[in-house]
Amino acid sequence: MSFFNFRTQGIAIDLGTANFLMIFEDRVVVDEPAVIAFNRTTGATIAVGRKAEQMEGKEHENIRIIRPLKNGVIADFHAAEHMMRGMLKLANNGKGMFSPSYRMLICVPSGITEVEKRAIRDSAMIAGAKDVYLVHEPVAAAIGIGLDVQDATGHMIVDIGGGTTEIAVIALSGIVCDQSIRVAGDNFNADIIHHVRRQHNIHIGASMAEKIKLEVGAALPELQDPPLDFAIKGRDLMSGLPKQVMVSYQEVAYYLDKSITKIEEAILKTLEITPPELSSDIHHSGIFLTGGGALLRGLDKRIASRTKLPVHVADEPLLSVVKGTAIALKKIDEFRFLMR
Known part of the structure; x- marks a missing residue:
């Protein structure tokens, strides 16, 4: 696989707090922990992803382990840029990048600020992307589990990641109401x-x-x-x-009871501010759980008991967001809600 092919095709990225996922040519080419290891003396990158994670908690004074993202956004710009470069090399079997001429679509939390958006765009551009687009995580997750986000019917998505839980009601290609809490x-x-x-x-x-x-x-x-x-x-x-x-x-x-209770309260708060027409849609279709947290045993039953609504866990909750990002990348001209 050559990065020359990226001239006409793009890369879909789920830039998560815990995991970095990348899809190219309809397949997941990178599924690694969002971690990077540096040499303190030289500043050189020692390892990224799983190899860097294996060093965590075991490193000596000359190794610095960093998780560049915190609560779904970039906390260390320099580390994020080098991590992206390292992940792109992993996708290309360790070879360097040949041409910074590929399109990149990255999913971001719905509560992200303009400054945080700029940090993600700048990191991607420095890492080698020519065009960078952003999509909100709940929208990407909805697309990834097969929901029609452009339809007038409302859908409720709860994406429990590593750093944030994104709760959103989606209809007509946009987020009608949402909550983004830093409990995940x-x-x-x-x-x-x-x-x-x-x-x-x-x-x-x-x-x-x-x-x-x-x-x-x-x-x-x-x-x-x-x-x-x-x-x-x-x-x-x-x-x-x-x-x-x-x-x-x-x-x-x-x-885990207190943290799960906070997520439940955020879901209830989102339901409270949902317009009545969309509430009737959600009453019929229920709540869709995605993200790694959706795999927690009994979580769907607990949320269903609290909300009195049907709760569905996505088939591959860890891949829902990156799959949706890849689908959105293919329809980049059709989906007007993508942010450039």
Whole structure:
């Protein structure tokens, strides 16, 4: 695969807080953690993506690990630019870029400011893009799960990512009302770290918290098909020695309760400000969950119980946004809501 082909085709990017996804020629060519590792002395890039994530928490003084995005937007401009360059090289099998003449469509949070938009555009241009377009995440997610965003029928999307949860009611190619809250997957990890420290006197890192969330993460204390207890490994705060304890999904559901409640309240607030004609559409079609957080066990049932509405989890919630971005890129002249 050559980057010469990018002259006529484009790249669709989901620039997430936790993960960086890229689609080229109808296939996912990059699906990596949004992390970069630098050499402190020379400033050179050591690794990006999964290789950089494996260094996290284990690095020595000459290695600096950075997550360039925070709460869905660029927090470190320099690191974001180099991460994009590194991801583009990964897509091209480690080869350099030949010509900065390809079109790039990047999804962004719905609550993004003009300054934050400019930071994303500038990073993409410096990384090598000729034309940069932006699309709001909830709209991209709706397109990705097969909804007709140009229709007058209203649809409610809840996209739970790493840094933000995007809640939007979409109709006629636009967002009618929305809420963007900075409570999402990273907050779930922080809750797990905090409560494991309090309950078990064990200090764990972000990678272990992520494993706990994946293995025994739950939104409800009672599940029909519960996972087995999971072994937590960390440092005992009393003795300083390595220690292992078992944790159940009920315990993790308790850890995550406050953060999930905030997401529920944001959904209810969005429903409150939704125009009545669109409310009737949502009552019929329900709420669509996408993003990594949608995979949390029992979350759909908990939201359905709170809102009294049907809740549908996307088939591939982690890929919904980038798939929608790729579809929008193909119809770039048809979709007038794309931002240049």
